[in-house]
Amino acid sequence: MGTPAEARWLTSEETRSWLALTAVMIKLPYALDTQLQRDSGLNHFEYQVLAGLSERPGRSMRMSDLAVLANGSLSRLSHVVGRLEKRGWVRRAPDPDDGRFTLALLTDAGWDKVVETAPGHVAAVRKYVFDALTPEQIRQLAEIGAQVIQAIDPGDHCLEFQRGTDAHN
Amino acid sequence: MGTPAEARWLTSEETRSWLALTAVMIKLPYALDTQLQRDSGLNHFEYQVLAGLSERPGRSMRMSDLAVLANGSLSRLSHVVGRLEKRGWVRRAPDPDDGRFTLALLTDAGWDKVVETAPGHVAAVRKYVFDALTPEQIRQLAEIGAQVIQAIDPGDHCLEFQRGTDAHN
């Protein structure tokens, strides 16, 4: 039995940390998707798209920027926006400045959808994450997350998207 | 534009933390899957299944226990084990003690696959997570993760699976 021979395995502290992290990576997205799906018929990615647009001046964004903001591929975004368009929450228009870009626009119905969906989603985020942590841990989490993202993708700037300039309070 | 009115939005510290966490939830699984897929033709879940079995006495486990260990549904596991069986790395047998249970058994070929795959995977985990963090942060992460999992699913015991009793060093 035992374990395959390996160069440098994990210490028990690292293993503990790793098990917790993998469990969070699986369970948290699932929990959030479940709440959103049940209460609004949206998955987390779709919500991020609508919420992202809602917080921009003009309620619009280029597809490629929106993809970065939502941490998804352009292809995925294209499919999703297609669905959201069919449901009347988003529409597309070519960017007047450069015909290669496509602008995604949040419709009035889409705005209403965000307004109706956001409180429940924020409550879930609170319940599953922030209410379970101390302010100190929240600070630590931000730091840890930033460093991991840096290690995965040094060129990534998604954390600099501070979601518009409006103050949430 | 501004933001839809909400009961209790996130503080800026919480938002920072939240953006980092969502990015990690998306990017880390993707990064790990990419490495595994490229080097071994396995995804992370499949690897967890094989690795989980490899660390058990008898290289076998009941399907339902294996599903908990791998943080997945029984249905998902059934599909995956079906695929792994077709590739010759796992086989199934009814539990002699109780015919309702099914045992998943790691074959010799499956064992070899784990031995050949594990070092690269562990190296990726190191690269993306532990090498980017201080020992103190690793400890903090374990704590934070455990509390979030507790908040999501109070009845969950997946962290108590300490992956067999063998010491990895």
Place this chain on the structure above:
DNA sequence: TTCGGACGGTTGACGCTTCAAGTAATTGCG
């Protein structure tokens, strides 16, 4: 001992994501 319910697992259909190949608009180089 037999029948009902609970438990463990499997299956197939559907939906979503990815991947690769494609189109359309623009830039840059000769």
Place this chain on the structure above:
DNA sequence: CGCAATTACTTGAAGCGTCAACCGTCCGAA
């Protein structure tokens, strides 16, 4: 100017996960 390369996006097919319905095994009560 004209054509190739680049950029931004779209599309269709294939693979994976979820959900709901299903089957087989076991236990317990009458």
